[in-house]
Amino acid sequence: MDAVIRTEELTKRFGDRVAVDRINLEIRPGEIFGFLGPNGAGKTTTIGMLLGLIRPTSGRAFVLGYDIQREAAAALREVGAMIEAPAFYPYLSGRDNLRVLARAAGLPDRRVDEALAQVDLTARGRDRFSAYSQGMKQRLGIAAALLHEPRLIMLDEPTNGLDPAGQLEIRNLVRSLSGSGRTVFLCSHLLHEVEQVCQRVAILKQGRIIAQGDVASLLRRGVLVRTIGERERAEAILRSTPWVSRISTYGDAFLIDAPGDRTADLNALLTAGGVPVAEIRHYETSLEEFFLEVTAERER
DSSP states (O other): OOOSEEEEEEEEEETTEEEEEEEOOEEOTTOEEEEEOSTTSSHHHHHHHHTTSSOOSEEEEEETTEETTTOHHHHHTTEEEEESSOOOOTTSBHHHHHHHHHHHTTOOTHHHHHHHHHTTOGGGTTSBGGGSOHHHHHHHHHHHHHTTOOSEEEEESTTTTOOHHHHHHHHHHHHHHHHTTOEEEEEESOHHHHHHHOSEEEEEETTEEEEEEEHHHHSOEEEEEEESSOHHHHHHHHHTOTTOEEEEEETTEEEEEOOGGGHHHHHHHHHHTTOOEEEEEEEEOOHHHHHHHHHHHHHO
């Protein structure tokens, strides 16, 4: 199956500064792909290149099979995007704002009502945009991106400035978009948000992809061991145990790879070695913890 988005060594320089550095992506049809990193990592610049708004310094980008530098118009007919905060006429209703956009694009009014229904704004469609909550404004922005029934949706920080309830609304909306067969390219610096909705992710730092893959494969599962003092002795015991591997420090504890049925054996080994044990339990890292781990490794 052809990739919805594919980049080859995509690079953008602004003077001496490398904003995006030789990134390679391949996004599959129907998936929610998370593109994450801290503010200033190069996420918005990447979206700009994928939408044909920013010319790459080098490399290539293909969107829905089209070379975006040569065939942007053809590609963008099937792409909807919301970059940062949506902008609408404050004195018009949500519905009338969408009607302006629909008529400019030659779309029938029925698409306005269908898009409002998709983002659950039908009941508030006749209210002025200025009266909308921040979450409603974001949902209207997504409705605008859906007007022409695109196959690919690109969302840049869609939950920025939202309270937890608003973030939940957007997450549910993103899931529903994917469920209808669309591909969603989601840029965010909120790692817990990406973890909850995305199947695959790429982590960007200073313009470079430092990790990429299925969310489930990136999250580390293991056994957390917390002792009462005696850390050096505990580490020595763990390293000398043949069925324990990949020992790392996790705060005041150790995170290790070990068979799940050997926790009692671990406790016995440490106790016999004179190490008081405070806690041994199964553990799974979050995407945020993985992100902090891989970014710290790159800085060493």
